[in-house]
Amino acid sequence: MTPDIAPIEWTGDSLRLLDQTLLPARVEYRDITDVDDLVDAIKRLVVRGAPALGVAGALGVVVALRQGEREGWDAATLDAAITRIREARPTAVNLAAGVDRVRSLAEKGTDAVLAEALAVLDEDVQGNHAIGRHGADWLSTRLGAKPLRLLTHCNAGALATAGWGTALGVVRELHTRNLIDTVYANETRPLLQGSRLTAWELHQLGIPYYVQPDSAAAGTILRGHVDAAIVGADRIAANGDTANKVGTLAVALACAAAGIPFLVAAPWSTIDLSTPDGEHIPIEQRSPAEILANGPASVTPEGARAHNPAFDVTPARLITALITETGPLILADGQTPARAR
Numbered sequence: 212m213t214p215d216i217a218p219i220e221w222t223g224d225s226l227r228l229l230d231q232t233l234l235p236a237r238v239e240y241r242d243i244t245d246v247d248d249l250v251d252a253i254k255r256l257v258v259r260g261a262p263a264l265g266v267a268g269a270l271g272v273v274v275a276l277r278q279g280e281r282e283g284w285d286a287a288t289l290d291a292a293i294t295r296i297r298e299a300r301p302t303a304v305n306l307a308a309g310v311d312r313v314r315s316l317a318e319k320g321t322d323a324v325l326a327e328a329l330a331v332l333d334e335d336v337q338g339n340h341a342i343g344r345h346g347a348d349w350l351s352t353r354l355g356a357k358p359l360r361l362l363t364h365c366n367a368g369a370l371a372t373a374g375w376g377t378a379l380g381v382v383r384e385l386h387t388r389n390l391i392d393t394v395y396a397n398e399t400r401p402l403l404q405g406s407r408l409t410a411w412e413l414h415q416l417g418i419p420y421y422v423q424p425d426s427a428a429a430g431t432i433l434r435g436h437v438d439a440a441i442v443g444a445d446r447i448a449a450n451g452d453t454a455n456k457v458g459t460l461a462v463a464l465a466c467a468a469a470g471i472p473f474l475v476a477a478p479w480s481t482i483d484l485s486t487p488d489g490e491h492i493p494i495e496q497r498s499p500a501e502i503l504a505n506g507p508a509s510v511t512p513e514g515a516r517a518h519n520p521a522f523d524v525t526p527a528r529l530i531t532a533l534i535t536e537t538g539p540l541i542l543a544d545g546q547t548p549a550r551a552r
C-alpha cells in the first residue's frame with residue numbers, strides 16, 4: 212500500500228527521511244547512508260514516532276550493512292554500529308524491535324535484510340489503515356454517528372509512522388466519513404510536535420482544528436468542548452499501562468474526571484509483553500536545553516535547572532480502549548494485551 216506523506220522510505224541507495232525538525236516551515240529530506248547520521252537523526256527527532264522509529268531501525272540495519280561493506284568493518288564493528296541504532300532512543304519499543312526483527316537475517320545477505328525491513332514499512336501502513344477503521348467504528352458506536360470533537364496530544368499521524376498515522380489515522384478515517392467536527396491539537400511542549408506537525412497534517416487534509424496550549428487541555432475537556440481524546444503510544448506494557456509523550460497522563464486524568472473516552476491508538480508492534488507494567492518502561496530524559504531556551508533565546512534565569520522527561524505513563528485503568536490493527540482492547544473492562552495475545 213503506497214503511503215501518503217512518506218516520512219521514511221528506501222531510495223534504493225539510501226534511507227530517505229523527511230526532516231521533521233524543519234516542519235512546518237520547510238519540507239526537506241535527508242538521504243542517510245551512514246550510521247552516525249542515522250543515530251543523530253533519531254536523537255534529534257529528524258525521524259520520530261514509535262512506528263516510524265521501528266522502520267528506521269529495520270532499514271538502519273541495511274544502512275549499517277552497506278556502510279560496513281564500503282568501509283571493510285569486521286563483525287564486532289558492525290554489531291556495535293547496529294546496537295548504537297537500536298539504543299538511540301530508549302522508550303519506543305518499536306526501534307529495538309525493528310532492529311531485532313531484521314538483524315538476524317544479516318547472514319543471509321543485505322537483500323534479505325532489506326526485504327524484511329520493507330515488509331516492516333508496508334505492514335505498518337496497512338496496520339494504520341486498520342487502526343483507523345477500528346477506531347472510527349468504536350467511536351461512532353460509542354458516541355453516535357455524528358461529527359465529533361476530538362483532542363490529540365503530540366503527533367501520531369503519518370509523520371510518526373510509515374504512513375496514514377495511528378491516532379490521526381482514526382481522525383482521518385472519521386473525516387472520510389464526514390464525522391469530524393473539529394480537533395483540538397495540544398501544541399505539545401517542549402518540541403511542539405502538535406503545533407508543528409499535527410497541525411501541518413490536519414491543515415493539508417482540510418480537517419478543522421485548533422492548536423491549544425497543553426495546559427488548556429483539562430479546561431477544554433472539563434468545559435464539555437471535547438467528545439473524546441485519542442493519542443498514540445511509544446510503549447504499551449503487558450498490563451496495558453502506556454508510555455506516550457509527556458502530558459498524555461494529564462489528558463487521561465481530565466478525560467476520566469469528565470467521563471469521556473480516552474483512547475490509545477497503536478499497532479501491536481508498540482506492545483511489549485516483556486514489560487509487565489508502566490513502572491518498568493524506560494522514560495527518556497532529554498536535554499534541559501529544550502526547556503531552558505526557545506531556540507537561541509533563553510527563557511529562564513542563568514543557572515536554572517530543568518526536568519525534561521520526554522514521556523509519561525498512563526495507567527491502564529485510565530485508558531477506555533486501546534485500538535490496534537486487530538481491533539479494540541477495552542482496557543477499562545480489564546482486557547489487557549497479555550490476555551488478548
Ligand SMILES: CSC[C@H]1O[C@H](OP(=O)(O)O)[C@H](O)[C@@H]1O
Pocket residue numbers: 256259260261262364365366367368371372377378404442443444445455456457521
Ligand atoms: C504513533 S507513535 C507517536 C508517538 O511518538 C511521539 O514521541 P516523539 O515525538 O518523541 O517520537 C509521541 O509520544 C507520539 O504519541
